[in-house]
Each structure stands twice: as structure tokens, then as C-alpha cells.
Amino acid sequence: MSKDGLQLSAVISVRNEEAQLADCLQGLGFADEIVVLLDKCTDGSGDIARTFTDRVIDGDWEVEGDRRNAGIEACRGQWIFEIDADERVSDALGLEIRALISSTPFDWHEILVDNHIGDKLVRWGWGASYGKAAYPGLFKKGVKVWGRNRVHPPLTWAEGAKKGPQLQNRISHLVDRNISDMIRRLDSYSTARAKDLRQSGDVGTMRSNVRRIFSRFIKCYFFRKGYREGGYGFLIALFAGLYPILSHLKATLEDED
């Protein structure tokens, strides 16, 4: 037990999420505390957050990884459950998390994700940086550190941290409302990724990124069984395939504005 006796913190970082935030926070009553990071919020997110918790941190983070690390840092619980505003926890998942942390010998666990596009559950085909099928969202404080990237920061695990089995219950992720949202997400991800590439000094080659269109499409559509989802599965695979080349071209052809 940590010294103030908190066993479980739920942490969420948001940027202008007033439409979604209340629905998300409503599902977090199973945690001992809720920590909300408000990143450059100019809408009603702060007011909504404060009706659920007094652990609200205002700030301005440029890099996704920094923001997430700041949220983890602020948690006082022994265990941390990380969630985004567009995700929802069922009662069953909440109960499973509580039961698990009082008995598990491991240091972190993955949670499976049910992704929804609009009202449709799209279970297959996710991955390759355009969506996640599972994420390491439940972990002991101190074992997980985010890298300093703008999109899809890599994770570093503490030496000797042990990974446990995945949870049975899934978190529900409202990833996109429709195909327009999917296209816009491809645009914003590739813009952010282009910044990372420019900063790293290595933007890659056209040739290898063209190859990745096909290899990533095949990975998502066939190996991850996106074909089972019909048209949406096709689009997930297509956009996962286009993400590297668009990032590369934005980094090569365009300066930061």
C-alpha cells in the first residue's frame, strides 16, 4: 500500500473533450481517485472534470509522452489505470480490475479494446499505428514510462517488471464516428508523425514507405483479419498502409507551420 492508502488511481488526459468527458468519468467510480490532466483546454472540460474529482491538473504539453508521464506522476495509487476520453469502462471491467490488483503477482496487464466506428463494433484489423486492439492500461506505479514522441510514443518498462495475462473484459473505444473521422485521423496522425520525423533528422525513403503501404495493408487486412469487417476493415488496412508514406511526404515536402 502507498502511504496515503490509495490502491488504485484512474488517470486521463484530455484536450477539449467536453462532449465525451462526463460519459467517460462516470465509469471510473471503481477507482480510489481520478486524476484528470487538462491539456490546453479552452472548453468546459475543466468544469466537468471538477464535478467528478478534485485532482485536476491544468497545463500545456507539447508532446504526448510528456503529458502522459505527468499524469502518471500525479497519481497517488499503487496501481494506475490509464484511459482516454473516448473510451468507456463497463461495470464488469471495473470489478475485474479491482479483483485483479488485489491478487495478481504481476506488474502490468493488457486490456483488450473493442473499437467502434459510429454504432458499429469493428473488432478485427486494427494495428500498425492506426488503432489499437489492446493496450497496457493497468500497471503498478513506477513500471511504465512513455517516450517523448508526438504520436504513438514508445513505452519503456522498468527492469524486471512482469507482464501478466490480459483482462477478460474489454474496454470500449469510440474511435471514429464515420469514414470522415477516419480520414481526418489519418491526416492529424501523419502531420504529428511528420514533426517527429523532421526532428529525428531521418525521414526515411520514398521507396521503403511505398513498400510499407502493401506490407501494412496485408498485415491488417489478412493477418489481423480486417477482411471480416467488410468495408471498414478495408479502410483500416488502407489507412494503416498510407500512414507512413503520408508522414514521410509531409516531412519531406512541407515545413512546420
Next chain:
Amino acid sequence: METIQLSALVVAYNEEARLAACLDGLTFADETVVVLDKCTDGSKSIASGYTDRLIEGSWDREGERRNVGIEACRGKWIFEIDADERASDALAEEIRATIEVVEGDIFNIPVDNFVGDHFICHVWGGLFGKNGYPGLFCKGVKVWGRERVHPHLHVSGRQGTDLKTPIIHYVDRNISDMLIWLDRYTTLRAKDLADSGDVGSFPNMVRKIFSRFWKCYVTRRGNREGGYGFVIALCAALYPVLSHLKARLEPAP
């Protein structure tokens, strides 16, 4: 009595960022007509600094609002230009000279397309840009069709010799603009498909990804334009399948 020989027509939908630069180039016309479609930004106040011939309204279809604009022009001749286009002094002179010596009722104007500051020579003619358009015509000879995207033109009268001076067309500022454009046009195209009752078949649309990419990138020499040529060809390639999937998976409420 006032006789108006030449009207310039601009149709704008929230174009405050680009409208002034476009209108600056239109003083060679005898009047400028601006159609403001659902504008909620500063477009109206900008336009009213240049002309009192403003028509405000809300049109669902591209062709309808263009026809309304043509109708409102009082000139014998009409020069149609978009807010993202610029008429140079040289083009202005050529237009005035052309309508002095009338050898036709409708004239094509060539287009120089730019993405940001990057001049794109090849590739156009599919979706994004255009190589030329019948932008100078006698009132009454040109009527727009009712399609939401790329409406057909119904043209009567004699086709004159193409103008030589190109109009400058700022297609997009960057790749993000292209993707936003792709999103917007496929949504509109999906509505046209749904209206027509025939959304096509998925295997066909997948085949079109490859055939259209080839046409744009290889046949039309988009490969000479480097990365932007690639993105233009990619968008042209994806346009049918995205329109098809939007029409099939996400019927309008």
C-alpha cells in the same frame, strides 16, 4: 444609359482568407458579382468592399448556385472565377481583347495549378485541378448541371479559340488540404451515388484504385511532380472507393 459589357462572377463559401486577393484582380470587369453561399465568416464584409452586387443564400448544389450567379450578371459577357484563383493583368487584357473581337460565344481559359508555392504541371484533369475551363462566355450559352460534384455543363453557341494566358489556381496549401478535400468530395460524391440508386461494386472500386493511380501517376506523368504528384494520384485513386464505401456504409440520415 449604362451598358455593362463584362461581368466577373465569383461564387464563395466561407472564403475570407482568399477572397480579397481574388477580387483585387477583377477590376478590369465592368461589374463584379459575388455569390455568398452559407457564408458565416468575413466573406461578406470583404466582398462588400469591392462591389454592391452580392447575392446571399444557401444552395445544396454547386450547379444551382453557379446558375444563380450567372443569372444575376448583367453583362453581355461573363468571366467565371473561383476564390482560389487569380487573374493576372495579362489575362485581364486578353479577356478584354477577346470580347472586343468576337469570334465565338464561349472560350476556354488554361489553368496553372499550384499546391502551396509548388507549380504542378502534370497530373491534372482528373479530380483535383483542371487544365482549362470554359470560363469566359456570352450570357445564356452556359448552364450548370445538378450533380453535387463536378456538375456537367450544358453549352450552346460557338466555341472560340482557347485563351493563351493561364489563370492561376491555388489548389491546396499542403497535403492536409488535399486530404480534407478528398474527404469533402467523397462525402458529396456519396450523396450523388445514393441519389442515383447505383453505388457500384466494391471489387470494381478496388480495381479503380490501381487503374486511376496508373493513369494519374504514369500516363499523365504525375511522377514528374515528385511527392505531390504521388499524393494527387493517390487521392484520385481513392476517390471512387471512398465515395462508394461512404454511400454504402453510411447512408445519409
